[in-house]
Amino acid sequence: MPLEQNEKSPIRDYKYAEVQNEDKELGHCDPKKNYSREYITTIIATLGTIVCGIQFTWMGPILPQMLSGSFKIQITMAESVWVFNLLHVGGLIGSIVASMITNHFGRKRTIVWTTIPFIISSIIRIYAETVLHYYIAQFIGGFSVGASFAVVSMYISEISSPEIRGILSTFIHFSVSVGILFVFVLGACLPIITYYYVLAIFPIIQLIFTFYLPETPYFQVMKQDYKGAEKTLRYIRKKSNVQDELNRLIEGYKEEVSEKDQTFLDLFRDRTNLKSIIIITVLTMAQQWTGATAIYGYSQVIFVDGHSSISAESCGILLALMNFAVVFLLGAVIDRFGRRVLLMVSGIVTLIPLTMLGVYFYLQDFTDFKYIEHFRLVPLIGIVFFKFSYGVGLSGIPYVLSGELFPTTVKAYASSLNSITMTAIGIVANNMYEIAFKEYNYPGVFAMFFILLVLAIIFIYFMVPETKGLTLEEIQVKLRKSNKNKIRKISN
Incomplete structure (x- = not known):
């Protein structure tokens, strides 16, 4: 029977709630919980998402050299878009394969197997002689990117205590940021081939350590x-x-x-699952259609085109450091303020740097504003500000919610679908950026990001539930109770 709720207590009206008190009744309650092994396990599980961060951005710091022809492989802007796109295409296939094997072989083995395509991709990149080789490397690496995002969020949510599940889930975002930081620092300091060799070390480290993971x-x-x-x-x-x-x-x-065995179609037949799919899909759009994809992949080019008063290499490192540091802030506040509040704050504040960048490029490229030389730090300030505001919510919280909103029986299917959706949205995001840039230049691009973000904020306000402090079972009860109440209101 459900426990009676105190007015000041959180709503936890599911049929297993009484289990929470059994330890105290039996005298088995530990005086203080120890989460150290959960942290260590999560760090090892997210080594692969460090490599994902590398796969996303390895071309960023060296793209100006490739565009200029100073490296043995010269690339055009259109070809660079396809390098990024093929990462997402490989991710699409990786997501599907992950959904097929993770419920059969387990979460741990799936994570271990994702290391192999990462290593192959790194080797191809080292010995590449043409852009085609980069295409192949990105496609193969993308396979593991898709599989990693499909399984790692699931793994973390299933090994975490409710009290720290939020902060542990932010380790996905944290590790991606670590990978990005390594990319920009190493890309600024090393010759390109040496840079490739060093990046190849990371998937090998991942392979070694993930053997020590426990199954969930x-x-x-x-x-x-x-x-x-x-x-x-x-x-x-x-x-x-x-x-x-x-x-x-x-x-x-x-x-x-x-009732019955769950299938992939139950994601769409069940009203609660369908609502969760819609929430994660829109949040993924908010992640990638509001500037992050362009700034991750083309930050160095944006700094050059903005005539930043600081070198593009230095700007890239500062950007990566901010991207890295802001994850600590998210980890510190996510289990205190909650997912929904941080998403709202992040979205609203991110409108400011998008406005700054759009106005700056409009004044630079389409007016004779004579004081523009006094504002050459705006590209750096705007993008670093963007990384801060975007990083405290929009960047990491969708990964947290994707591991929380689905029941165990369909979680593998949901993780795969989420990863497939992320892949498709990423491909669209790259092409949106290229098309908008050709038609409207930077002011039009940042105006597009602004409008899409406003729409995302409205959606978050009305549709995204709060999951802070709830067990995975309690989250399902909350979602289903919410749906029943809405159906009741409609029928009345």
Whole structure:
């Protein structure tokens, strides 16, 4: 039976709520929880998303050299767009494959296998002689990017305690930022070929360490390996008595599969799952259609075109440092202020740097504004400001929610679909940027980002639920209760 709720207590009206108190009743309550192994496990799991950050941005700091013809492989702007696009095409296939194998082989093995295409991609990049080789490398690396994003968010949500699931989920964004930081620092300091060799070290490190990951207790419960699930819970929670949590996982999973086996189509047949898909899809659009894709891939070119008073290489490093630092801020506040509030604040504040950049390029390129030389730091300030405001919400929180909003029975399908959606939206984002830039130059590009972000903010306000502090089971109850209430209102 559900527990009666105190008015000041959070709503936790699901049928397994009483389990939370059993430890205290039995005298098994630990005085203080130890999350150290959850942090260590999450760090190892996200080594692959460091490589994802590298795959996303490796061309950024060296693109001006390639465009100018000073490197052995010369590339055009249109070809660079296809280099980025093929990463997303490979990601599409990787996402599909991940959804097919992660429920069969497990989350851990899938993460381990993603290292192989990363290593192959790095080797091809080292020995590349033509743009075609870059296309092949990006496609193969993209396969692991898609698979990584499909499985890592699922893995973290399934090994995390509710109290720190938010901050652990931000490690995905953090590790991507680490990869980006390495790219811009190494790209500014090393010759291109040496730069490629150093980047190839990261997927090898990933391969070595991911063998030490435990499987998630959720997957072990799915496979009815209850002893394995208990062993995993004891390890990652650093507790000797985990029976109550294990019972909750078992009962929760049985409840989810009590009616029938879940299939990919149940993502769309079930109203709650469909709502979650819509939320994640729109948040992914907000991630990639509001400037992040262009600024990640073309920041060096933007600094050059903006005639920044600081070198493009230095601007790139400062940008990467901000991108890296802001993740610590997100980790510190996400479990305090919640997902929805941070998304709203992030979106609203991000409108300011988009306006700054649009106005600056309009004054530079389309007017005779005689004081423009006094504003040459605006591209750097605007983009660093963008990275800060975007990073405290829009950048990382969609990854958090994608691991929280779906039940265990369809989570693998949902993660795959989310990754496929991210891939498709990324391809569209690259082409949107190229087309808008050709037609309207930078002012039109930043105006487009501004309008799309305003629409995203409106959606977030009305549609995105708060999941802070709730277990995965409680989130499902909250979503389903919300849908039932809406149906009731409509019928009345």
